[in-house]
Amino acid sequence: MSEAIIKTENLTRTFGNFIAVDNITFDVKPGEIFGFLGANGAGKTTAMKMLTGLLKPSSGKALVSGKDVYTETEGIKKSIGYMSQKFSLYDDLTVDENIRFYGGIYGIPHAELSHKVSRVVDSVGLNEVRKKLVASLPLGWKQKLAFSISILHNPAIVFLDEPTGGVDPITRRQFWESIYEASNNGITVFVTTHYMDEAEYCDRVSIMVDGKIEALDTPDGLRQTYSTQSIEEVFITLARSAKRGGT
Amino acid sequence: MNAFSGFVIKEFKQIYRDRRTLLVLFGMPVIMVLLFGFAIRNEVSSARIAVLDHSKDEVTRSIIQQIAASGSFELAGYVTSYDEIEPLFRKGAIKEVVVFEANFERNLTRDGTANIQIITDATDPNLANLLQAYTSRIIQDYTTSLNQEEQIQQKAGIRPAVRMMYNPELRSVNLFVPGLIAVILMLISTLMTSISITREKEMGNMEILLVSPLKPYHIIIGKVLPYLVLSVVNVISILILADLVFGVPFEGSYILFFLQAMLFIVTALSLGVFISTVANNQQTAMMISLAGLLLPTVLLSGFIFPVASMPEVLQWISHVIPAKWFLIIVRDIMLKGSGLAFLWEETLILMGITLFFIGLSLKKFNVRLQ
């Protein structure tokens, strides 16, 4: 069995008296599509910030790509990709300029950059609009572009924070197809989402409630364990017993 | 409880709960009055001067003593030649040099004239003028008293006697306080009202209010009422401060003053409402209020810089700035004790501007989202 690419052990984060993330332990396998689910306030975002090196844990251990989240945050940041909810694209730059900009940030050598830019533009099918401002693109295209940019530097893991808000079902599926492609190329995908049906696209899913991981399994496994037809129902069962979030 | 009173109560609650802004709204006038009163002055006190006395006789010594004792000047020292003067100016050690010619007293008694040269550092022309004026006046007073004592015949023809009416001490705080009232009223009434209304729009609450029995004028008046109250409180506190701390005179009728203040408050409020009809979010409202209104008011209304010394174009522009008219009214009431008989023109103009903006706001207030 290959070494886990994300490994956490009793990972905890407190803010004063409030325990945002409560002793979570889990592994993510390389090349996996891992779905990280949970209600608002459950601790998802805090956990993700710790894994991406943005927040230091209060206690516990975590290794991302073999690097320690306490001491090697810079190394972690270099080896991961990140796509935020708002896509992190610059509306007043063109498609080309955005790719070039992020390429520069990720340290892609100048010589390679042009080539990479063309490749991304081709793969996402944005050839016609590469000189257009991102603000003029429809939501679905922005999403595709943002994803391609997040894996521009071939990171081992890419973190996606609620990437599919508001788009139509077809665009959403096309997006998941590109996630499948990335996963097929060996990139591990760590995605948070509140669309429970998207949990079905993942290889494995974890559900956070009140800072703890209450369930972790394949979608199929979860449905069988909780005898439900859908992940949404699993979620509701778990969330109903939550003390946080409802008030 | 009907719709309107419910609305007004909500507004008061919201403002009251925003403690930080409340602090600013009440504290700012106090701070501004103190600031302008104590720190920012146009008058002179303890300007450093030097003296180049070629004569060194009794008369020159008397004059120098008068100058030093005037309270406006601080005698920094004596120089012995013209060459020493410029380095002192360059260093900024002194602002003025008074030069007495040789044989001053003898010339005065024998010929009836003697020459004094007043050299001032004019990098700040306003200050230079003031210093020259002060110095000249001191010398003038001395000469007059000397004449009376020793019947020295004067060869000079016309000598103007200067008298500063209404503000004999030329205190700048008397200039500023009325202006401050106008500026602060603009700030609170215009800025805060426009922000308050656009905040409703920004938060999406305006949508719900519109789709309800509340009428547009209910909404406007409800928004405006708390800031009216606040403004009145602020006017009172400024007046009290100005009187107690700075001794700014109040010669005229308090009733007339408050009526005029209310008029100006309504002007400022209607401007605030008008801005909110053209701005869609708080930032825009704030920018328009500050850059488009407050700044011209401070610069062009006569608050600090006299309108009369502005280029003609700007003087024309200042005609449309409501604060300009209010400043005339308020200064006249406070410092001159003028009554409505002298102020009816300005009052009418202010009323006209107010009605214009009220009408415009009502017309532009959108009962829809576009």
Next chain:
Amino acid sequence: MPIVQINQLYKTFGNIEALTGIDIRIEEGELFGFIGPDGAGKTTLFRTLTSLLVPDSGSVSVLGLDVVRDYKKIRPLLGYMPGRFSLYQDLSVEENMRFFASVFGTTIEENYELVRPIYHQLEPFKKRLAGNLSGGMKQKLALSCALIHKPELLLLDEPSTGVDAVSRKELWEMLGVLKEGGMSIIVSTPYMDEAKLCDRIALMQDGQILQVDTPARIVSSFGRPLLGVKSASKYKLIRSLKQYPHVYSVHPFGEYTHYTDRRDHPDPESLKAYLRNCGLDDITIKEIQPDIEDSFVELLTKEKAYV
């Protein structure tokens, strides 16, 4: 009498065509849903119905009144909950309710029975500032405030967006209760699974209505037999299916990929053989019933060319 009647409604903002030729008729007592993604025109439509926007052309009548001419009469009769809840964050739960009640010339007590199922969950928090409530609680408060004056028509624009799954479920349970009490409700939502809970739905995309019908009939009008295909590697599976000569559509749907065939009767066995040839293993193929999302996806594919 229809509670809403829209004929050929057009609305453009600058060069964005928000609504193009909307025709719809909604009956009294219906729980009607507008389903569609962001940018479909749902909010523009709602704002037109509540008389906040004026149509460029076409006619819109609500409760028998014209939204342009008679807007003053319509507004007090509506209960409107715009997106983002629009509560007063710095007023308490109770103060919000009291305010909205007074604005409509009523009191909390007068129509308490109507809002009780929802409001009683908030009552323990009635002194709390609205800004300090969770998303689900804000949603309930906004709904209570929209109902407090006993409107004739309830319009909820994306009431469940940004709210956790449990609260979403509770909201729809409440809507069901209200409907049973005779309330006419128009809702918009991007969530397909909520569509099933409406009496009738209109599928919207890019300012147009693709179809209006009961959820059941929309699903049954799905043109083709639907197959669900499962295999170990999703990516390879999708690629292979897309290259199958008889393919009509392939869409990932989670564990199973949904596949439709160009032929009237697809051949699962030969499909399986083809896939095995492509190097896939552990293949399962079964016939599945389409649901709303499949219908929507099918309609969309017909309407637009996708990159």
